Amino acid sequence: MTPELFRFAAPQAFFPIAGKLIPWFSVLAGVLALAGLYVAFFVAPTDHQQGEAYRIIFIHVPAAWMSMFLYVVMAGWAGLGLALNTRLSGMMASALAPTGAMFTFVALWSGALWGKPTWGAYWVWDARLTSELLLLFLYLGFIALKGAIPDPLRADRAGAILALVGVVNVPIIYFSVQWWNTLHQGASVSLTRAPSMAVPMLLGMLLMALAAWMYSIATALARVRAIILERERDAEWLRLQRAAA
Amino acid sequence: MSEFFAMGGYAFYVWGSYGVAALCIALEIWSLRK
Secondary structure (H helix, E strand, O other), X not given: OOHHHHHHHOHHHHHHHHXXXXXXXXXXXXXXXXXXXHHHHHHOOOEOOOEHHHHHHHHHHHHHHHHXXXXXXXXXXXXXHHHHOOHHHHHHHHHHHHHHHXXXXXXXXXXXXXXXXXHOOOOOOOHHHHHHHHHHHHHHHHHHHHHXXXXXXXXXXXXXXXXXXXXXHHHHHHHHHHHOOOOOOOOOOOOOOOOOOOHHHHHHHHHXXXXXXXXXXXXXXXXXXXXXXXXXXXXXXXXXXXXXX | OHHHHHXXXXXXXXXXXXXXXXHHHHHHHHHHHO
């Protein structure tokens, strides 16, 4: 990293750039989601075992991937803030948490609605499902803890500890299907071997996953801007920017 | 058309998943815009 890049760790440098990037990521998210939904509903064939119910995976799998990935990114920002005392890091962690919690909820909800027709039960206390539920509580705990501490810098530090301790849950979720005898199936897509599904199904899932990425970036940037406005409301640079606008 | 929405008898599960996901996304965007 060059010092030039470090400049954007300051909220006043990041604020306008985030504003310029949001429309791009929003449009990308919309286009990718439309393409993904088209493939999911009109191109991908009917599954010979699960019938049409399997089409739930096009929302379930990307949401579940995103729920884990966003937690790791959130914990990374939180840890960076704890180590370097940079103002923006704690704000980034706060900005990611609601989107992560939303994707976790969607993964659990769509999973339940997939489980009923496929397994015969909305919910079982299987290692994968239980650890994903724990992830939702970690997100909600992180948001609640930060909200309960009025001083933002102390809230950032307390939240960072919780986020870093909780990150151990992410590999537990990911490997739960290998470590325990779970009802939840193993991974169909992995980096180390060819995916065990038809190409249009894979394409639909990857398009939806990319849409989820772009959506998460856009919402995190929009939220971090709101947080910057709130926390830096008395800062000179914001006063100047408001006067100029 | 109605065959598409029937989802081979799994309409409640398929549209229940996508509907709630769409609602969550709409709520999040709404909360960020206000």
